[in-house]
Amino acid sequence: MRAYLPAMPLLRLPRAFAPLRHSVFRMLWLATLASNIGGWMQNTGAGWLMTSLSPSPFMVGLVQAATMLPVFMLALPAGALADIVDRRLFLLGAQAWILLMALILAVLTWTDSIGPWGLLALTFAIGAGSAMNFPAWAATTNELVPREDLVGAIALNGIGFNLARALGPAFGGFAIAAAGPEAAFALNAVAFLVLILALLFWKRTEAPSRMPKEHLLSAMRAGLRFVSASPAMRAAIIRACAFFLFTAAVWGLLPLFVRQQLGLGPQAFGLMLGVMGLSAVAAGFALPALRSRLDRSQTVFWASILAAVAMGILAASHHWAPAALGMLFYGAAWIAAGSTLSASAQLAAPGWVRARAIAIYQLSFFGVMALGSALSGWVGGSFSVPLALGVAAAGCAIAAVFVRRWGIDSVALAETSQGVSHEPQPGAPAAELRGLLGEASGRVLEVVRYRIDPAQRAAFLAAMQEVRRVRLRSGAGTWGLYEDVAQPDLWVELWSVDSWTEHMREESRRTDWDRAALARAAALHQPLPGAAAGGEPAPEAARFLNVNP
Known part of the structure; x- marks a missing residue:
């Protein structure tokens, strides 16, 4: 606009x-x-x-x-x-x-x-x-x-x-x-x-948006x-x-x-x-x-x-x-x-x-x-x-x-971008659950799994510090990073948003700088041997809907 x-x-x-x-x-x-x-x-x-x-x-x-x-x-x-x-x-x-x-x-x-x-x-x-x-x-x-x-x-x-x-x-x-x-x-x-x-x-003309207005x-x-x-x-x-x-x-x-x-x-x-x-x-x-x-x-x-x-x-x-x-x-x-x-x-x-x-x-x-x-x-x-x-x-x-x-010289103009995402994309929602997705869906848990060479542990942790800020800036309410105690090369990143609608807003809120930060972390992922034959070519992403029985 x-x-x-x-x-x-x-x-x-x-x-x-x-x-x-x-x-x-x-x-x-x-x-x-x-x-x-x-x-x-x-x-x-x-x-x-x-x-x-x-x-x-x-x-x-x-x-x-x-x-x-x-x-x-x-x-x-x-x-x-x-x-x-x-x-x-x-x-x-x-x-x-x-x-x-x-x-x-x-x-x-x-x-x-x-x-x-x-x-x-x-x-x-x-x-x-x-x-x-x-x-x-x-x-x-x-x-x-x-x-x-x-x-x-x-x-x-x-x-x-x-x-x-x-x-x-x-x-x-x-x-x-x-x-x-x-x-x-x-x-x-x-x-x-x-x-x-x-x-x-x-x-004034307001740009059209497919997303509902925020509360x-x-x-x-x-x-x-x-x-x-x-x-x-x-x-x-x-x-x-x-x-x-x-x-x-x-x-x-x-x-x-x-x-x-x-x-x-x-x-x-x-x-x-x-x-x-x-x-x-x-x-x-x-x-x-x-x-x-x-x-x-x-x-x-x-x-x-x-x-x-x-x-x-x-x-x-x-x-x-x-x-x-x-x-x-x-x-x-x-x-x-x-x-x-x-x-x-x-x-x-x-x-x-x-x-x-x-x-x-x-x-x-x-x-x-x-x-x-x-x-x-x-x-x-x-x-x-x-x-x-x-x-x-x-x-x-x-x-x-x-x-x-507290320096203020690193500030750069931040604008959202609709460029190609560097983030691993999860699968599409199952047809039987699509009716539950929206503003009233309840909290959504998002997960990304990484396989990191133990020699790259320090570099990965440094990259994930900025990933954490990217998730929170985009709307995440909580964020966590977990290391598998049995397999030191396996890591799980978890964050949650208030609703499915907030999850859909995440992508449009990210700047090119945010996408670059996500790409730096994803670049440290090491696929399993034989990835070309069906292994893990990229970090695996998933989304989970909160259900209170």
Whole structure:
């Protein structure tokens, strides 16, 4: 399935803008830019409003926690739904929900009917809509551009996000100064209306499939199994958690930092965020040159060190000039680490599970951001805002050193393929059992028998380590490898899936890389003497249906 249209000629545009030549991507990118600007205006208004309703550092920190916590709670089901339902309708529903909640918040604020807990509740509701939107939109990118533009499109999404972060807080600050926080909330609703209109113009076509739709719970389990068996995804998640846990302190404490430590008003708050956003946009354009000198792991490491330096500068600042410098460094570090980690996660996931894998990645880093924002608010309230920022700076630097061993440079674009399978094929189901095969069949046990030269034992075990990950990534619930104690050259591989339908999905979920891993293990199989006359030319495969008498 591809929704992008033939590309228009690209006239001397920077390489970062190349994906915009695809009209559908361009339309949705611009509409998403508008909605992100509105979202940052809403965040700015909510944070500033809380400093008036309840100015304690803990309550102000909870505003950011209420924004991010829904992602932690809803990301996985949202990603599963985005993979199994019409993605366009799903995105439309999420935007409509955000629009409704933003209007309610604007009206309640305008009538002075909002309190601190009501603000947190509606911020949480808007965050819930965003949580449903994030994985679906990220997984949609590969439908809007061809593969050669995918990495550029992911980077451009990051540039757009940070451009919105530069403009949105500044617009929000001026809107608050001119007409109060309710103006920022109302403008957020208008921005999401723009995105709804763009989605209505998008004519998405879904590729036909002979397989039935996955159920929500089984889809969620398959997503978790994929991520748990994917070293590339795990590395991206670990590195993201280490970075975002500590850098979340800036988001949680910036309103109080501006008001108490700098003694400035909402315009300065918006402009500080604007400086950070503009720095992030500039760094986004510089990233292609940076990546020619540093690999992905090094980029994230040095971005983490730069973020630690930035938070240290903020902790020591009592004037707007050094504070602006700190925000400048922080914005560059944020885009460098965030876009690199996001691209690594997206490129590690094949199409069938992409939204779920991205959702789990987002669940992880938004969860630690919510935790980091709340913890920094607690430290700031119990001690001081400068101390909280200083602790976050030290923690970010230490964590960056600790997680360097989890490299993210081996990530390659993973796509399913319908090529020739290298896996031994079992016999066709018996006619009398075909009526039992389907989603209600019960668990299916799959078996492959190998005959391995004892001299190749170590090589076979190494190959089977990757085979195990292939089976789990494709949907296996359990996996095991057994050696015959009486005949050391005989081995049995066992794995199970939830149903016959899940077994049928296995083949379509495998990538060419997965098939190569299976072929390496099968190549170590040694046929019995006389195989040409009817021995064992390849590993023997079989399938067994669970029966409970």
